[in-house]
Amino acid sequence: MSTDKRFSIFISSTFEDLKEERQAVQDAVLSAGDFPVQMESFPAADQDQFEFIKTLIDKCDYYVLIVAGRYGTPAADGISYTEKEYHYARSRDIPVLVMLHGDPGSIPAAKTESTDEGKARLSKFIQEIQNGRLRKTWTTAGDLKHAVREALDNVKATRPAVGWVRGDTTASAAILNEINEVRKENAKFRDAIGHLEIELALPPVPEPDTPLEIDLMPRSKQEYGSPVSSTYARIRCTWISAFPSFYSNLDWRTYDYSDEYYYSIDVDASCMAIGSSLAAELATFDTSGLYKITPNTFERLKSYFIETGLMVTSGESPFTESGNRAARRHRIADAGKHAFEERLKNLRLSA
DSSP: OOOEEOEEEEEEEOOOGGGHHHHHHHHHHHHOOOOEEOOOOOHHHHHHHHHHHHHHHHSEEEEEEEESSSOOBBBBSBBBBBHHHHHHHHHTOEEEEEEEOOOOOGSGGSSOOHHHHHHHHHHHHHHHTTTTSEEEEESSHHHHHHHHHHHHHHHHHHHOOOOEOOOOOHHHHHHHHHHHHHHHHHHHHHTTOOOOSOOOOOOOOOOOOOOOEEEEEEOEEEETTTTEEEOOEEEEEETTTHHHHHHHHOOOOEEEEEEEHHHHHHHHHHHHHHHHHHHHTTTTEEETTTEHHHHHHHHHHHHHHHOOOOOOSSSSSSOHHHHHHHHHHHHHHHHHHGOOOSSSSSSOOOO
């Protein structure tokens, strides 16, 4: 049985100025067969988020700190959250690998501190992290990738961590499940932290049984060698009664990029499938391929289902567990045709 270990590596840095570099480090970690842990979609920006980040650091075997031209956003105590992460990793006795930019003068001005106070804080932080740490310098993302790989090989040999050891199939599945749960928590926090710089009065979300009118655009198709066409129609339903058709006919796929899963929607195919399904609630003929909703209607429906918690903006699947459950319940209740009304009495095939 193989005893090869795989390790969890926390990647810490300022965010906007080091996106390419963070990706390079993630690639280095993955190429070593280890698990990168990072807050890709947001930097630590408040105390609540930092408490969550601490739980992720606790689960990691090694900590990689990337420092270039920015210090980061200071908290109320004047210390940036990047520095707080570093101090916390040190307090937990997690081996720290410092990746320091080797030519600060070459960093574009847009990616450096613009104030004397920020520059002073960065200088003080750099002085601190250089003392007695495993440190390497870099000037390009390619340099950084190689430096991280070398540093990881060295620290694994000199400071062995617990890591993950592959056991039987059940144990391996448990490990992957735990990692996946961490990623899910990460995604939840990304979705939860969006905030506005000013408070805006947002329009209310309609109640699920609020009436909704949907235009069905006509299409044509070949059937048994002959053209078949429909006519423009308009139906009236409710937001929630439209959900089963949306759920069952959304054309989406899940993709895996660098061990991150995300869904992608074919909007055009979805518009036709959803439109044909909605028409079928009232039509007396086969509507397959004969109707479509407009992209604007598609976005309205999607936005509503996101706002009501039936869908999410990103992740492995577009639908939440609440969305899956709602679709199942509506199938069971068969709450379809009585919730639909033909507004223009025009659901028919054209001559």
